[in-house]
Amino acid sequence: MKWFLLLLALCISGIGQSALRAGSPEELFRDGTAAFRVADYAGAIKAFRQSADIQPASGTLHDLGLAEWHRGHAGAAILSWEQSLWLEPFNTGTRGNLRYARKIAQLEAPELTWYEVVSTWLPANWWAWIAGISFWSAVAMVMLPGILRQPKAAWHQAVAALGLTVFLLSIPAHIGVHTRARIGFVQQKDTPLRLTPTKEAQSVTRLAAGEPARLERQRGNYLLVRTNRSEGWVERSQFALICRRQ
């Protein structure tokens, strides 16, 4: 029993120390900002990335994109800004950065369908909350008056109808979020787009860093992606999705 308690104490102290070493997302954000201000972009990238790994935040990803851009990593910068907009689509600064980067690097923005455009109006995860709350509000307004022995009032029906309407209207946005989750960006300069998923495969074309593409499927170390003009396989390390799997 003593040995068990001793082991438990050691484990707890170890976890505590590693947590202290890692720092909180806010501390890392401040470290990154300080490094950025003295033009230590490599240090800033490291701090911002650690902070975003612990807790993805729109401001952290915005700043990470700036640091990546200053280091000449257009693909990583565009990905970070797109991720920032995924969390906070109202940030005009991040939108401006994307326009700027795409103009400078002569890149296109992803071609979005109408329901994907709808899904960009609000943060992606808000749609899930909106759908849940509106649907269950409608259900509650239909069921609760009867259960509570209250006569059904006009406002009950109005709230139920409103809830159902909001829920139905949010469905296209859900589909948009789902399909946008498969959009990604080329991370390395001159990434070969291959005909087949092998190292020796014929290159159809070369993709610039930051070029958007949609993930179709995966095979081993290769991803089948569809760009605005062509389709082919790229290496897994050369492509990153907005919605990275955590």
Added chain:
Amino acid sequence: MSLMLSQPKVDITTNVTAVASFDPPIVGPGEQTIYRVTFNALEETIDWPRKLNAPDELQMEPGAHGQIIPMLGPIQVPYTTFNTRVRASATGDFTVPEFKVQAYGHEVTVPSAQLKVVSTPPSTSPILHLAIEFAETNLFVGQPTRVRAILPGSAGVFSQGLPPVQFTGQGILVDQAASSQMVTVTSHDGMNMPTYTFQTVLTPLEAGNLSVFAQCFTGNRFAGSLVITGPAMIPAPPPPFTLLESSPVSLTVRPLPKEGELPGFTGGIGTFKLEPAKLGTNELVVGEPVKLAVSTFQYTLVPLTDEIHETPAIPFSYFDPVRGAYVDLTIPSVPVTVHAGEIPADFSTLVKTNGAFADENEPVLSGLAASPGWTGTLLPLQTSPLFPIVQLIPAGAFLGLWTWDRRRRYYEQHPDVLLRKRARRALHREWRAMRRAARDKDAARFAGSAVSAMRVACAPHYPAEPRALVGSDIVKVLGSNGQSDTVRRFFTVSDASHFAGTSTDTSGLLALQPELEKVLQQLESRL
């Protein structure tokens, strides 16, 4: 949807089989042969091993692989082929043994294949041997070169979606738009035969030694007559399509030199000639566009001031791979006379980009964010496995409320059911108390619990308050077959203890427990 349904189906239900063979089956030591395995399955579903089990004398190297999905009757049948380049170091008969691979998640047996290595192999026919020819093999990065794949014979080349012939290798770019194919009659070893030629332009994108080979699917390669003079066993026919590959060709690719690079170099490599620049007119008016044509390029120039007397020189240079140097081919100035005029509104943006005014809509890089901002998850909530589980909470709550409400309404309409249910519950409670008292040999408590149990069990039949019932009420419920004496005995003892205040003889009550149990069972069955 109807268009989708009208598409022929791809056959993925037929049992997958594999055919393995060497091509050619007889070679000399050191000569290359192809170990070819073909499946009637989609390539992506086949888990092809990285290393094959083969005799030590056979040096094996992965070759081409690909799939073709031809229409065979009403359906499309997939064929996937994996080639392995094999060279034998000694003469003899060698066998690549049978092995198993996964296709569509099931095990498929690849049969064994035999290779005979002899010191004097029969000469091979050039028919249907794919060859590759480069215009040049010493190149600079970005220098396009013509490449031809040549296939003697008349079997034809098959492809679906992909180019008929693929050039495979790392660090190359194939220009599909520049490809062409033709069939000509050519002479091979003194034989005239139709020859398929596929030609395209290939550009190396990396420096170093690049290995490139061509691959294509062709029809069945059986050719010529077959004479059988005695008993013979004819094996299963080979797959109808064969994946051919050429021997790899090595390209030596050098990087472009950094020194000597000239202004206006945009990646042009080759030999360029510049014809004299032709201006639409030499008499210009401010704001009016004029065309400047140079070879196949055409520029539109708009004079913005009447103070200029010649068009600006347009820098252009290219890299000449033959000379190994950059060549200046700047488009020279052309003298013009510009008359005064007004700049149209359409060209005002041109003026702005020239630096006269700053564009307010021009995107600029923003500053740092002051705080981490909104937090969240980059994985959509909808795809999280917790999301449906969280939705089950309100669903369960509403289902529970609905069930409770239904039961409540039922009991309101059938109060007797509720009474009986409560009576059953009270009876069990008193019954347990009675048994505890019997175990403790406490006859008075035993009698009290027994009477209470009988009362609560009979109350719904009247209906009445249980405490208001007397022994005769219980006997009436039990009917003529009931243990009336037992019931009366217990009520007498209970009444005496409650109302008379005298001690009564309870010594024999505990012995009546079996009879009392029967009474209570009868009462419970009537609830």
